[in-house]
Amino acid sequence: MPDAATEPSTPAPAGELPDVSRRDVVARLLKLGAVSLAAALASGASLAPLLHVASAAEPGKKRKRRYGMVIDTRRCVGCDACVAACKAENKTPPGVSYTIVLEQGLGERPDDRPLFLTKPCFQCEHPPCVPVCPVGATFKRSQDGIVVVDYDRCIGCRYCIVACPYQARFSDFGEDYPAVEEHTPWASVPSPEYKQFRVRGKGKSPEGNVRKCTFCLHLQDENGEYDRASGRWPACAKTCTGKAIHFGDLNDPDSEVSQLLKERQAIRLKEELGTEPNVYYLL
Amino acid sequence: MSDKTLKRAFWTLGTVLILVGSWAWIDRWVNADRNTNYGSIVPWGLWVAAYIYFIGLSAGSFLVSSLVYVFNIKRFESIGRLALFTAIVTLVLALLSISADLGHPFRAWHVLVYPNFRSPMAWMIWLYSAYFILLLLEFWFVMRHDLVVGSRKPGWRGRLYRILAFGSTDDRPETAVSDRQVVRVLATFGIPLAIMFNGGVGSLFGVISSRPAWHGGLFPILFLVCALTSGAALLVLVSAIFQDGLRRNRDTVLALGTLVLGLLLFDVLLQISETLVGFYGHEPDRVANLRLIYGGPYWWVFWFWQLGIGTLIPIALLALPQTRRNPAIVAAACGLIAIGFLAVRLNIVIPGLADEQLEGITEAFNSTRISTDYVPSLMEFTFTAGLVGIGLILFGIGEWFLPRPEESTPEEIAHA
Amino acid sequence: MPESDAQKITRRRLFKLGGGAATGVAAAAAVSGLGTRSGEHDLRVNAAGLQRWGRDAGQWVPSCCNMCGGQCGIMVHVVDGIVEKIEPNNWNPNNYTNISTDWFDGYTDEHGCKEGAVICPKGNAGVMALYDPDRVKTPLKRTNPDKSIGADPRWQEISWDQALDEIAAKLKALRDSGEAHKLIWFSEDHSFTHPQMDFCTLFGTPNYSNHANLCDVSRKASFRTILGDDRPLADFIQSKYIMLFGWNPTSAIKWVHLPRIITRAIEHGARLVVVDPYLSDTAAKAQEWVPIRPGTDGAFALALAHVIIRDRLYDREFVEKWTVGFDRFADYVKDKTPAWAETITSIPAATTERLARELATTKPALVDVWSGPGQHSNGVQGGRAIGLLNALIGTIDAPGGMINPDKAKTKHNAPQPDDTAAETLKQPRFDERSKYPLSHSSGIYAQSFVNLAEDKGPYKPKIGVIVFQNPMMAVPGSQTVAKALAKLETLVVIDTMLSETAMLADYVLPGTVYLERYDINAHWVTWPAIGLRQPVVKPLFGQPAEYETVAALGRRLGLKDKSGKEFFRIGAISGQPVEDLTAWYEEYLSAELKGGSPGITLEEFKKLPGAVWVDRKGTRYRKYADTIPADQLTGAFYDGDRAANGTVVYDKPPQAGGKPIGVVVDGAVRKGFNTPSRRVEFYAKSLEGKVDALGNPVDPLPVYVPRDWQPDEQYPLYLINWKEASHTHSRTFNNPWLLHLKSENPLIIHPDTAARFGLKDGDEVIIESPYGSTRGKIKATRRMHPEVVGLQHGFGHWAGGRNAVGRGTADAGLRPTRADPLSGQAIHKQTCVTLRKA
Numbered sequence A: 001m002p003d004a005a006t007e008p009s010t011p012a013p014a015g016e017l018p019d020v021s022r023r024d025v026v027a028r029l030l031k032l033g034a035v036s037l038a039a040a041l042a043s044g045a046s047l048a049p050l051l052h053v054a055s056a057a058e059p060g061k062k063r064k065r066r067y068g069m070v071i072d073t074r075r076c077v078g079c080d081a082c083v084a085a086c087k088a089e090n091k092t093p094p095g096v097s098y099t100i101v102l103e104q105g106l107g108e109r110p111d112d113r114p115l116f117l118t119k120p121c122f123q124c125e126h127p128p129c130v131p132v133c134p135v136g137a138t139f140k141r142s143q144d145g146i147v148v149v150d151y152d153r154c155i156g157c158r159y160c161i162v163a164c165p166y167q168a169r170f171s172d173f174g175e176d177y178p179a180v181e182e183h184t185p186w187a188s189v190p191s192p193e194y195k196q197f198r199v200r201g202k203g204k205s206p207e208g209n210v211r212k213c214t215f216c217l218h219l220q221d222e223n224g225e226y227d228r229a230s231g232r233w234p235a236c237a238k239t240c241t242g243k244a245i246h247f248g249d250l251n252d253p254d255s256e257v258s259q260l261l262k263e264r265q266a267i268r269l270k271e272e273l274g275t276e277p278n279v280y281y282l283l
Numbered sequence B: 001m002s003d004k005t006l007k008r009a010f011w012t013l014g015t016v017l018i019l020v021g022s023w024a025w026i027d028r029w030v031n032a033d034r035n036t037n038y039g040s041i042v043p044w045g046l047w048v049a050a051y052i053y054f055i056g057l058s059a060g061s062f063l064v065s066s067l068v069y070v071f072n073i074k075r076f077e078s079i080g081r082l083a084l085f086t087a088i089v090t091l092v093l094a095l096l097s098i099s100a101d102l103g104h105p106f107r108a109w110h111v112l113v114y115p116n117f118r119s120p121m122a123w124m125i126w127l128y129s130a131y132f133i134l135l136l137l138e139f140w141f142v143m144r145h146d147l148v149v150g151s152r153k154p155g156w157r158g159r160l161y162r163i164l165a166f167g168s169t170d171d172r173p174e175t176a177v178s179d180r181q182v183v184r185v186l187a188t189f190g191i192p193l194a195i196m197f198n199g200g201v202g203s204l205f206g207v208i209s210s211r212p213a214w215h216g217g218l219f220p221i222l223f224l225v226c227a228l229t230s231g232a233a234l235l236v237l238v239s240a241i242f243q244d245g246l247r248r249n250r251d252t253v254l255a256l257g258t259l260v261l262g263l264l265l266f267d268v269l270l271q272i273s274e275t276l277v278g279f280y281g282h283e284p285d286r287v288a289n290l291r292l293i294y295g296g297p298y299w300w301v302f303w304f305w306q307l308g309i310g311t312l313i314p315i316a317l318l319a320l321p322q323t324r325r326n327p328a329i330v331a332a333a334c335g336l337i338a339i340g341f342l343a344v345r346l347n348i349v350i351p352g353l354a355d356e357q358l359e360g361i362t363e364a365f366n367s368t369r370i371s372t373d374y375v376p377s378l379m380e381f382t383f384t385a386g387l388v389g390i391g392l393i394l395f396g397i398g399e400w401f402l403p404r405p406e407e408s409t410p411e412e413i414a415h416a
Numbered sequence C: 001m002p003e004s005d006a007q008k009i010t011r012r013r014l015f016k017l018g019g020g021a022a023t024g025v026a027a028a029a030a031v032s033g034l035g036t037r038s039g040e041h042d043l044r045v046n047a048a049g050l051q052r053w054g055r056d057a058g059q060w061v062p063s064c065c066n067m068c069g070g071q072c073g074i075m076v077h078v079v080d081g082i083v084e085k086i087e088p089n090n091w092n093p094n095n096y097t098n099i100s101t102d103w104f105d106g107y108t109d110e111h112g113c114k115e116g117a118v119i120c121p122k123g124n125a126g127v128m129a130l131y132d133p134d135r136v137k138t139p140l141k142r143t144n145p146d147k148s149i150g151a152d153p154r155w156q157e158i159s160w161d162q163a164l165d166e167i168a169a170k171l172k173a174l175r176d177s178g179e180a181h182k183l184i185w186f187s188e189d190h191s192f193t194h195p196q197m198d199f200c201t202l203f204g205t206p207n208y209s210n211h212a213n214l215c216d217v218s219r220k221a222s223f224r225t226i227l228g229d230d231r232p233l234a235d236f237i238q239s240k241y242i243m244l245f246g247w248n249p250t251s252a253i254k255w256v257h258l259p260r261i262i263t264r265a266i267e268h269g270a271r272l273v274v275v276d277p278y279l280s281d282t283a284a285k286a287q288e289w290v291p292i293r294p295g296t297d298g299a300f301a302l303a304l305a306h307v308i309i310r311d312r313l314y315d316r317e318f319v320e321k322w323t324v325g326f327d328r329f330a331d332y333v334k335d336k337t338p339a340w341a342e343t344i345t346s347i348p349a350a351t352t353e354r355l356a357r358e359l360a361t362t363k364p365a366l367v368d369v370w371s372g373p374g375q376h377s378n379g380v381q382g383g384r385a386i387g388l389l390n391a392l393i394g395t396i397d398a399p400g401g402m403i404n405p406d407k408a409k410t411k412h413n414a415p416q417p418d419d420t421a422a423e424t425l426k427q428p429r430f431d432e433r434s435k436y437p438l439s440h441s442s443g444i445y446a447q448s449f450v451n452l453a454e455d456k457g458p459y460k461p462k463i464g465v466i467v468f469q470n471p472m473m474a475v476p477g478s479q480t481v482a483k484a485l486a487k488l489e490t491l492v493v494i495d496t497m498l499s500e501t502a503m504l505a506d507y508v509l510p511g512t513v514y515l516e517r518y519d520i521n522a523h524w525v526t527w528p529a530i531g532l533r534q535p536v537v538k539p540l541f542g543q544p545a546e547y548e549t550v551a552a553l554g555r556r557l558g559l560k561d562k563s564g565k566e567f568f569r570i571g572a573i574s575g576q577p578v579e580d581l582t583a584w585y586e587e588y589l590s591a592e593l594k595g596g597s598p599g600i601t602l603e604e605f606k607k608l609p610g611a612v613w614v615d616r617k618g619t620r621y622r623k624y625a626d627t628i629p630a631d632q633l634t635g636a637f638y639d640g641d642r643a644a645n646g647t648v649v650y651d652k653p654p655q656a657g658g659k660p661i662g663v664v665v666d667g668a669v670r671k672g673f674n675t676p677s678r679r680v681e682f683y684a685k686s687l688e689g690k691v692d693a694l695g696n697p698v699d700p701l702p703v704y705v706p707r708d709w710q711p712d713e714q715y716p717l718y719l720i721n722w723k724e725a726s727h728t729h730s731r732t733f734n735n736p737w738l739l740h741l742k743s744e745n746p747l748i749i750h751p752d753t754a755a756r757f758g759l760k761d762g763d764e765v766i767i768e769s770p771y772g773s774t775r776g777k778i779k780a781t782r783r784m785h786p787e788v789v790g791l792q793h794g795f796g797h798w799a800g801g802r803n804a805v806g807r808g809t810a811d812a813g814l815r816p817t818r819a820d821p822l823s824g825q826a827i828h829k830q831t832c833v834t835l836r837k838a
């Protein structure tokens, strides 16, 4: 194992108290059904199709989720399908790779084997990338623990990249693949990230922004839930050829991920930093 | 070398650098970051190094100016203005440098409307915004009387001074005295501000717990000493050239030179202790960082640039009896120190980043943006060279049209 | 002290400033909501974008991947005629498992397989192949007669009509002069092969070949000889002991279910042992990596057999009832001791002893082999020795063993040639296939190219057509291939990219990417399953699909079958002329499906969940033991005692053209294996008296003969190569997403070996063999046998697109153009080299 890995950690605490998080004005308006009003308020009449959606969960489904991954290193064959699938899902440009597969070379023991380690963003419980942001463009969502970047707010200072101990953030330097550069039909395909469906264009966000894995949150339904059967599931987990990437709500004691953490030994990377990653590796 | 030739050299150099730099400017605004060499592992490069270098210079010269405006040290009186002006010019350069570095520079105002109070960077930005305003005000108050007097002159100079006087016509000596008091108050506020924002920059690096090279309490202090040393050194050079240069500021140059030497020695002491603590601490990443600085691909930045040009040679020149009384040599030595500190800044920013956060990252996928090897691109270099050019020209312009202290009334100086 | 005026002024002025600043801060705080420490706020949502591009928008079209030959199922999200994303097809077993119990466990028509299907990185990166701006978009005609490597072809863009007219005219002239056999045709082996074969038949050339002989025909030959099946499949997930020889299935993902079923087997307690000179990514998952000298696998397998037989650990019942030639084999391996093997293979004798015991005593176990041993000159015999270990442990066609798959069938309604065609079809094949005793219908590329280059062979071909193949990189000996291709009067290449081969063509016709066309894929699982590939978008440049190009040429030539029917115009079902080429082909496919296992039309097929047809009967094991129903035995001929074990049963007497259909075992006539003896053959009597393509006698026993190129003082290192998950053969190297994953192929070398050559990690080197030299960059790791160097295949392009060119190292130029003399398998992994610092 890399020195990055430390002692086995205790499994995730099951179920937290319902979240009493702040509810935004716009969210309230939305709940009242004032969709167009909210939209107008939020973004001006010209941007009518752009609505704001509540950041907190709906009432009655208040329990705070904590999405996480449990990655089985024994099942991972290092094929990189997850990396390609993430690109295909999020349409990330060259140099940006929300997940990567680290290969740990041979150690000194004769029976050592290379180890493959898939590494998305860990959506840390205490993400060091968040407090450093001068404009609060990146934050941890209280409803599901996913750390997001507001592309419209981010000024592109890259401080969060410096602060992330896991190299989970990437700057979008505006480079494009030939299929985009040469205006093939593909150039008109937007990235579904954050349900914002942005098409690439010079000087337009997310160019100039810092980007990261979102746990494919654009695939959540209005209640913030994923659905594996209908394909609304993180793209990397969906395509994983070894079925090594388990995904789910760590706050739900019955979820597959919680169960696995109960049954198997797991570690997290760089525990000493106190970041408390929500991505675990099964040994 | 006569200061006339020196000045001419300044103008020519400035113009050439600006011309060379302008394509980089255009490239930056047309192609954004595409032609830069920093990436997602070394996300900050030359421009950030230049930025902290320039703000260091600014804070350093400002603090020297406060010797005049707060502590009333007569010996430096003649360069007080120059020091303030230097602080402004270098701060402008710093802001230009960092604005080019931002992915979305035109959103810089977001810091004011979406402030994050937990971000050292936010604090830093607010502090130097305040500092900038304070600098301008202070400078204006320093100049106000001269502007009012100057505005009575015929021709464009008079008109220009009128504009700069912002409608002030009061040339009463009491007001001049009150000006000086305002200046004093502002300068007094400025001192902690300059210290804070410099420390702020230091803590911007220092708080990153995952970056062992930076993570430590000494970092903000080191930043401050760096700032003072480099700022004072630059000021020596500037004083030797501008506003009648050595003819007028000969003694000041020599006196400041001694101060610079002292600061530099203190800085060296701090650096040595950082290094020793680093090596003895045996913290693997920290040691790796130090090794990178001393033996990595950019070893020459440390050994030749920082240590040779920026430290050993100038120390010798400033300390040896044969040279230390020669103001031209002292000025040159301080010039070397000023240049050397860019290497110090580079060595703070880049090796601190140029390491894999997790082993194997650079091999995990293919991209020039995923590399621990960072050498600024030609575009980055020329851009920064262009900034230096802008700095030179600003000095030139300032020299050219700003009223000189001589033009002030003698009573005023007496009053102060 | 009274306040001076100046002080007052000062304070007032400062106050103004400070006040201003305070207001500023307050305003900022108000805007940002000072209380939200985390800065959490709502992100805007683009409702219009969601409506237009979201998962619920557009269509999800089921189809099959063709980024490699694996043909896995895919679901393609198409919005406004643009492919937005490709995902796994949950209804296609090829994407999940290869045995039916695992498949049907939890399967629903609504959602497909239980855990969800998968696709590999290449499958995910298909959109980049479709929208590659470097694709060939219009037909190109060469204007530069210089056909050497690197020469600028000086392409002229021409219309489809001009291209087809000119090509058809040349073909017509050839045919009219009675030289139709001088057309040689090379194609890929899964995609639209039937219309190409039909074209060759009707045109009158026997020289249709396809890529299988570049691939695994040595394995086919080995297994066909021992158990009568070209391609048995390993039932990994049920196995408890898996021994792989030179087979890298979790990375050279031949079918994307492999990584899952192999890692799952390990999870269920299986032991994985990988015999390979390189600690491949599959070996990375293994409990044991057994480094071996290249080309010596046969010796190792024989030594394993020696121990198993010596210690009487073999499955005596299976051997006795279901095999022939065991005694001769046992006799042969008597002196093939682990110590004997150690000197050959470098595997310690003690290891061999232990592994043999583990293999024979852990049940069920399997031994599989693919390209590693197979792409050496002694691959077939070595493959037999390896395959026969399965007979010793008795797990052939049994759960957890090597399964003879029950393949789904489509009906190829092959036309009969007319008299003109029949005449030239009688000509011998140009590749002298008949000289290869265990050859495969795909022909022998290597022999074709050597004959062409050296003006050998029965005649001199004039026109070549290469479809979906890049022999310049895929066949050993690029220089010979180039020389050969330049000898053709006309070379037509149908490719999606300007490949190295296309750069030598006279005409390049744009091919289709798999998302633009049809195909039917009989999947490589152990029970019948067929997937449909269908156009999910129209061909981007309005080009015809390859089968349409072929049909269009056939029409221009007026090719007719024996009955005088204009084959490429008449619908296969309607029997009526169908002008639209796509519609004609749809009928063609419909007829194949209707006449095959699914028995339904194309339109019906498209409506199946995931557009896959899966036989509900599932995997059947030990099919060899099936008794043959009595009604099929009327008139049968028994070649011996009707009750004795081993008596071969023919459908009718051999003199009357009878074929073996079964074998008597345990008092009943059973299907047995598809070998002449109907049993597994340790000794292949059919090989007695045969000679190989070099004129050497073929041994009916799976003998170990050293491969015919060994390291020497001048070229002291073995050079091998392999495939990895990131790329397919030579064809994905312009795909930027895949280059993102892997952009170069360093030469892997053991650190000690590197040191011996004065090299260190990262050095640029010249790799030199007697046949050529090339540059590489070395990577030193203990993952390599110290006598061997190796690299990932497919890099080192000098054509094929802007991203592909100039990356990494190609090794095909370092070896001669050679086929294995038994099966005709191209020998890709047999090279010896030396290294020096570049």
Ligand SMILES: Nc1nc2c(c(=O)[nH]1)N[C@H]1C(S)=C(S)[C@@H](COP(=O)(O)OP(=O)(O)OC[C@H]3O[C@@H](n4cnc5c(=O)[nH]c(N)nc54)[C@H](O)[C@@H]3O)O[C@H]1N2
Pocket: C068, C069, C215, C216, C245, C246, C247, C248, C249, C251, C252, C253, C254, C255, C275, C276, C277, C278, C280, C292, C293, C294, C295, C296, C297, C370, C371, C372, C373, C376, C720, C721, C722, C723, C724, C725, C726, C727, C728, C729, C790, C829
């Ligand atoms: N990603 C990807 N997957 C593919 C393909 C692809 O192009 N890319 N191609 C597909 C095709 S057509 C095929 S045929 C299969 C082939 O799949 P494999 O048979 O796995 O083919 P290779 O990776 O070429 O070789 C397998 C292993 O043989 C080892 N080897 C070389 N020489 C020897 C030897 O003498 N003895 C032994 N024991 N090992 C040796 C190599 O080190 C390598 O690890 O892959 C299929 N899957």
Ligand SMILES: Nc1nc2c(c(=O)[nH]1)N[C@H]1C(S)=C(S)[C@@H](COP(=O)(O)OP(=O)(O)OC[C@H]3O[C@@H](n4cnc5c(=O)[nH]c(N)nc54)[C@H](O)[C@@H]3O)O[C@H]1N2
Pocket: C188, C211, C214, C215, C216, C371, C467, C468, C469, C470, C471, C473, C474, C475, C476, C494, C495, C496, C497, C499, C510, C511, C512, C513, C514, C546, C721, C722, C723, C728, C729, C730, C731, C732, C793, C811, C812, C828, C829
């Ligand atoms: N050194 C070495 N050589 C090897 C191997 C090895 O391991 N090492 N492996 C061997 C094996 S196992 C095999 S199977 C062969 C494979 O060899 P080939 O079958 O020749 O495969 P590729 O090299 O990928 O070349 C395929 C060509 O078809 C083009 N193409 C791709 N898709 C399409 C399409 O949809 N339509 C058309 N018309 N063209 C298309 C591509 O651009 C490319 O030029 O290589 C063999 N060669």
Ligand code: SF4
Pocket: A120, A121, A122, A123, A124, A127, A128, A129, A130, A147, A163, A164, A165, A166, A167, A168, A169, A212, A275
């Ligand atoms: S992994 Fe990095 S980017 Fe992700 S939450 Fe943690 S610190 Fe932030």
Ligand code: SF4
Pocket: A132, A133, A134, A135, A136, A137, A138, A149, A153, A154, A155, A156, A157, A158, A159, A160, A161, A209, A210
């Ligand atoms: S790059 Fe953007 S998200 Fe990251 S710290 Fe800077 S402003 Fe915040």
Ligand code: SF4
Pocket: A085, A086, A087, A089, A090, A098, A099, A120, A121, A212, A213, A214, A215, A216, A234, A235, A236, A237
């Ligand atoms: S969860 Fe989604 S965004 Fe994150 S790595 Fe996986 S595919 Fe990419």
Ligand code: SF4
Pocket: A075, A076, A077, A078, A079, A080, A081, A082, A083, A101, A116, A118, A239, A240, A241, A242, A243, A244, A245, C259
């Ligand atoms: S797709 Fe799965 S098996 Fe492949 S590298 Fe990613 S995590 Fe590992």
Ligand code: SF4
Pocket: C065, C066, C067, C068, C069, C070, C071, C072, C118, C119, C120, C121, C122, C123, C124, C253, C254, C255, C256
């Ligand atoms: S193995 Fe991968 S590339 Fe090959 S067909 Fe399957 S998904 Fe496509």
Ligand SMILES: [Mo]
Pocket: C214, C215, C216
């Ligand atoms: Mo193959």
